[in-house]
Amino acid sequence: MGVKQEISYLIENIKFNLASAMEYKFNFLFMTTSMILNNVFLLLFWWILFDKFKEMNGWMFQDFMMLMAVVSVAIGLSRTLFYNARKLHKNISEGGLDYYIVLPKSILLNSIVKIDYAGIGDLVFGILIGVLAIDPINYPLFIVLVILSSIIYTSFILIINSSSFFIGKGESLSNSLELGIIVFSTYPFSLFGGLSRFLLLTIIPAGFVGGIPVGILKSFNWQWFLILLGFTVLIALLAYLIFRIGLKRYESGNLIVVRE
């Protein structure tokens, strides 16, 4: 099946998901608004800290707003399109992949496509903050950077969820690491040095989701841009490979599960 067909299938799937979201308008609006408010509170928290201490190792509040814009749009995009990536561990350990295996579509793509209402809230919030914090001349660069950041985030979620192919019930591990990458990516990157900075650019690549794109937005640097691009390709390939290898170990069960 060609890439073009996969993409058009993906678009149809998203349209279907959106139509279903519109059936529950109140919940849709409630969840998206809650997420926006949730992010406003987070921003307020950091505003209080920056107002009191002015700067943190060279980071000002403006830089933090850029970070919030990049991370919210990147994670929002991922959760809006591929919300079920974070539930893949459950499908693996409970035999839920059976349903997707028999379909004539990409197992990976088909099993992770799902809209999350809160993700749309993140997306809207990130765009609003981005408009406020980023110089309009940098909007095209912002779009490229958040797409790369979103691919890195989604790939990481896929990798940690695919661990269930190898270790069985990996719910705690994947939930904790997911929370880890979100938490680490929303702190000013200037706080981290030495070993912690290295870990955030490798094991939990939160630096590539937030700090590095913000650094590039603040002052464009080809070297860092190419490193970010290279890392995106590498982690996306790794996520795909781990899923493929894991899928060969997948064993169906006779548990009857209701698909959510």
Add this chain to the structure above:
Amino acid sequence: MTLGKYYHIGKINLQNSLAYIIDFFISSGLVIMIMLILIALWRVLYQDRNIIAGFTLAQMIWYLVITESIVFMPLRGIIREIEGEIKSGKIAYQLNKPYNYIAAKFFSKIGFALLRWAIIFTAAVFIAWIFVGPIQLNIYGVFFGIISIFLSFVLSFLIACCIAIMAFWLEEVFGLYFMYDKMRFILGGFLFPLDILPLWLQIPARYLPFSAILYYPAKLFVDFSPEFMAKTFFFQLSWILVLIILVSILYRIGIKKVSINGG
């Protein structure tokens, strides 16, 4: 027998939760990671000052040990469980049982929550000890601080119940949880003591239940005084009373929406 049944519910659930020992250790790993970030953050903020809002760096980190361990209490799981029972209609099976639904839930979670708290607390203490060393703790502060942490769990549980019971009316209650979580973040004193907040925010924050969950027990632990202890228990017990009444009202109204059919 009235309390005996709740004791057995708690005991059975604690035994079941021991199966999740790996989960405890993974959560501890996450707490260690977050403690390391917070230590990095506060070290930067203390670079050119010794005291912030009356706290030394070491006191600030030990304050965070307490708030961090409380925040990791398994609220999401409790909400998900009650919400699931309401949405699926399973709650109907609980109606004819000889116990109070909310009280039974409380006793079924308390063992798990306290065990998890103890493990996470130990992990956080370990990191604080290594990075900023011990602080001078008052024996009364530790004793009453631990009682106050227990009351925090009761308060958190009651708020989780309020959120979950809203599933009688809302399709998705986690939006409420996200907001509660962030209120706890800022108005509860999760990442810094309320004393750092600007006055216009600090004054209301001191009277809201979020600070009764985090700020008061954590400050009592690291900076004990009898007056502050009296204030802490007064706020905590008052909010527990208010929330018990609120949960009972919400539950009674909500449960009327359950319709039981034969079959």
